[in-house]
Amino acid sequence: MTDKSNVDEHTEASEAQIAVHWKEEQYFQPSQTFIEQANMTDPDIRQKFGEANFPDCFKDYADMLTWSTPYTKVLDTSKPPFWKWFVGGKLNASYNCIDRHLAQYRNKAAFIFVGEPEQDPPVAMTYQELYVRVNEMAALLRDFCGLKAGDRVTLHLPMTLDLPITMLACTRLGVIHSQVFGGFSGQSCGSRIQDSGSHVLISTDAYWRSGKLIDHKVNADIAVQTAEKLGQHVDKVLIWQRYPGKYSSPTPMVEGRDFFVNELLQKYAGKQVEPVPMDAEAPLFLMYSSGTTGQPKGCQHRTGGYLAYVAGTSKYIQDIHPTDTYWCMADIGWITGHSYIVYGPLLLAATSVIYEGVPTYPDVRRPWRIAERLGVNIFHTSPTAVRALRRAGPEEPRKCGHHFKHMTTVGEPIEPSAWRWYYDEVGKREAVIVDTWWQTENGGFLCSTIPALDAMKPGSAGPAMPGIYPVIFDDNDEELVKGSGQAGNMCIRNPWPGIMQTIWGDDQRFVDTYYKRYCKDPQSKDWRDWPYMSGDGAMQAADGYYRILGRLDDVINVSGHRLGTKEIESACLTVPEVAEAAVVPVMDEIRGRVPDVYVSLNAGSTGMPGSGASADVVDRVIKACEDMIGKIARPRQVYIVPDMPKTRSGKIMRRVLGAISNGLAVGDVTTLANGTVVEEIRVMVQGKHAVASTDAIPEDIAKFGQHD
Ligand code: WT7
Numbered sequence: 229m230t231d232k233s234n235v236d237e238h239t240e241a242s243e244a245q246i247a248v249h250w251k252e253e254q255y256f257q258p259s260q261t262f263i264e265q266a267n268m269t270d271p272d273i274r275q276k277f278g279e280a281n282f283p284d285c286f287k288d289y290a291d292m293l294t295w296s297t298p299y300t301k302v303l304d305t306s307k308p309p310f311w312k313w314f315v316g317g318k319l320n321a322s323y324n325c326i327d328r329h330l331a332q333y334r335n336k337a338a339f340i341f342v343g344e345p346e347q348d349p350p351v352a353m354t355y356q357e358l359y360v361r362v363n364e365m366a367a368l369l370r371d372f373c374g375l376k377a378g379d380r381v382t383l384h385l386p387m388t389l390d391l392p393i394t395m396l397a398c399t400r401l402g403v404i405h406s407q408v409f410g411g412f413s414g415q416s417c418g419s420r421i422q423d424s425g426s427h428v429l430i431s432t433d434a435y436w437r438s439g440k441l442i443d444h445k446v447n448a449d450i451a452v453q454t455a456e457k458l459g460q461h462v463d464k465v466l467i468w469q470r471y472p473g474k475y476s477s478p479t480p481m482v483e484g485r486d487f488f489v490n491e492l493l494q495k496y497a498g499k500q501v502e503p504v505p506m507d508a509e510a511p512l513f514l515m516y517s518s519g520t521t522g523q524p525k526g527c528q529h530r531t532g533g534y535l536a537y538v539a540g541t542s543k544y545i546q547d548i549h550p551t552d553t554y555w556c557m558a559d560i561g562w563i564t565g566h567s568y569i570v571y572g573p574l575l576l577a578a579t580s581v582i583y584e585g586v587p588t589y590p591d592v593r594r595p596w597r598i599a600e601r602l603g604v605n606i607f608h609t610s611p612t613a614v615r616a617l618r619r620a621g622p623e624e625p626r627k628c629g630h631h632f633k634h635m636t637t638v639g640e641p642i643e644p645s646a647w648r649w650y651y652d653e654v655g656k657r658e659a660v661i662v663d664t665w666w667q668t669e670n671g672g673f674l675c676s677t678i679p680a681l682d683a684m685k686p687g688s689a690g691p692a693m694p695g696i697y698p699v700i701f702d703d704n705d706e707e708l709v710k711g712s713g714q715a716g717n718m719c720i721r722n723p724w725p726g727i728m729q730t731i732w733g734d735d736q737r738f739v740d741t742y743y744k745r746y747c748k749d750p751q752s753k754d755w756r757d758w759p760y761m762s763g764d765g766a767m768q769a770a771d772g773y774y775r776i777l778g779r780l781d782d783v784i785n786v787s788g789h790r791l792g793t794k795e796i797e798s799a800c801l802t803v804p805e806v807a808e809a810a811v812v813p814v815m816d817e818i819r820g821r822v823p824d825v826y827v828s829l830n831a832g833s834t835g836m837p838g839s840g841a842s843a844d845v846v847d848r849v850i851k852a853c854e855d856m857i858g859k860i861a862r863p864r865q866v867y868i869v870p871d872m873p874k875t876r877s878g879k880i881m882r883r884v885l886g887a888i889s890n891g892l893a894v895g896d897v898t899t900l901a902n903g904t905v906v907e908e909i910r911v912m913v914q915g916k917h918a919v920a921s922t923d924a925i926p927e928d929i930a931k932f933g934q935h936d
Contacts, residue, residue, distance in 0.1 A: 344585025377402030418454025508532025639788020671726025
């Protein structure tokens with residue numbers, strides 16, 4: 229920190245405001261009908277998962293799985309923070325998700341696929357059919373691609389049945405899947421191929437989005453070229469077809485490299501592949517996520533602990549029974565979809581709905597029509613989707629005939645007014661709501677109410693999950709008193725089975741990112757000395773409920789998904805005229821946060837502020853963000869500034885730009901090297917009149933850029 233005086237002043241103001249940002253809300257109770265059927269009704273559950281019973285309490289979750297070799301030790305802490313869970317145990321993920329259900333549920337739907345075009349009827353895939361397809365695909369991956377346990381494969385698939393079939397086929401062989409969100413660009417996919425060392429890319433020709441059949445094969449070509457440039461050769465590209473037997477992309481196939489999955493599968497019709505028993509600690513998949521530096525990190529999740537944790541949390545928190553029809557309207561390309569569309573529901577033999585398209589296509593009633601038609605009784609979505617559906621059609625859900633017993637929200641803080649609309653209108657006051665806080669790194673929920681046991685409180689994620697012991701540190705690294713209502717850095721004191729194993733190929737970054745700051749003794753073998761740092765701000769109310777206040781690092785949460793400011797800045801810097809780039813989060817009514825971009829240009833470049841060429845630079849900066857990351861990274865605004873506000877030591881003051889973008893006062897800038905430019909930028913963005921905001925400022929916005 230180079231600018232201490234400003235920082236302190238800023239911090240004090242924000243802490244006080246945070247405490248009043250959202251008022252404490254009244255409680256809502258679950259209905260008797262819900263409680264009577266709930267999976268978890270034991271009032272002693274948190275005590276049973278209390279520290280006195282740690283780590284053995286997690287046997288309860290491991291018992292929900294079928295092990296081919298039983299584990300001998302629940303937790304090994306001999307090499308902190310590289311915990312080992314269910315040591316010595318062996319199991320296979322696809323066996324647990326499919327084979328073991330066949331005797332009882334062979335002809336029950338595992339998935340129901342709903343394509344975006346509404347005239348296409350939903351397609352139900354039974355557990356038996358899933359078994360057949362996964363076996364055939366596993367045979368193809370093994371015999372045609374030569375893949376074996378421990379190899380990595382990159383998937384860049386949209387929301388169709390091909391995605392879980394491919395994932396489960398990988399796990400049958402012990403192959404580590406790395407699914408890249410379908411909406412990410414070819415270049416994003418390519419850098420993840422390189423990082424994971426995949427030789428095979430599995431993609432698709434096309435998929436539907438907002439009424440358009442989008443060419444996706446083109447991204448496969450870009451991904452392979454990008455990986456190649458970075459030094460990773462891809463031998464084979466497997467292309468699923470949105471309409472089997474018909475190629476729906478204008479992008480040509482590359483002879484000898486690209487193959488249609490449907491054609492190859494003919495050779496493997498009816499083939500069966502023995503599920504390979506995998507060590508509990510064998511990596512199951514990688515999920516890339518953004519961090520504070522440019523390069524996304526491959527969160528590596530283990531087989532045994534991860535599956536146990538998602539089974540347990542799906543059962544107790546999602547309240548999934550085999551008889552339920554469950555719809556999580558997230559994308560499988562994010563961790564939410566891995567844990568709570570594919571693995572969790574399937575481990576519990578439920579029926580999980582996969583919807584291809586956007587929730588508001590062709591109109592805002594679409595989700596409620598789908599729910600009614602399929603008899604969905606558990607619904608799971610993000611605050612962003614709740615806000616968007618509310619804005620477009622506040623009266624629509626009540627006109628529709630769906631009935632939910634349970635609803636989930638995840639990904640961002642949900643403001644009490646949006647929560648109440650979700651409860652009153654979508655849930656029709658019949659459904660319980662769980663506000664689940666967790667992260668890509670965590671495997672499953674860390675904070676949530678237990679739906680039949682805890683009252684709901686809008687705006688609060690609820691108490692910690694059973695077996696999760698949080699602690700909040702203040703800015704001086706002191707533990708805050710439990711229930712103090714003070715904001716601080718949210719940490720988890722203990723290991724849990726769903727925590728990632730490491731960052732793929734970068735153990736040091738794993739330690740540095742999550743454990744270094746609060747580690748009490750780097751030599752210690754005691755887990756109590758190794759709190760996990762989440763990177764979120766939070767406060768705990770007197771009733772023990774946690775309110776999550778948002779990211780405290782250089783990460784922007786857009787629609788519940790993480791983007792690194794540094795990642796977006798490096799995309800901007802690929803535009804030749806751009807000399808410097810700074811990305812800041814801006815509050816957005818629907819999407820929570822969106823990025824604003826500030827760029828200064830190289831001397832002599834034609835796109836100087838106000839010149840005709842500047843519009844062209846702006847367009848190319850936007851395009852660079854979309855091409856290198858994906859449409860989700862599209863900036864709200866790109867401002868070309870004459871110079872960046874900087875400290876005397878030359879650091880860009882992102883904090884100042886963040887304040888300007890959010891319509892806030894910039895505070896004292898007299899210590900900056902070039903203070904006068906601040907007013908110039910402020911006028912450019914906010915207009916001539918100073919904006920004196922008296923609203924409470926969310927923690928992440930208030931603190932953004934302070935650690936620069
Ligand atoms: C970040 C993690 C795994 C969930 C999907 C996003 C924010 C997540 C909540 C919630 C307030 C939340 C946090 C977290 N977040 N859930 N219920 N209330 N904030 O996964 O992309 O890894 O992002 O999302 O800031 O750190 P992710």
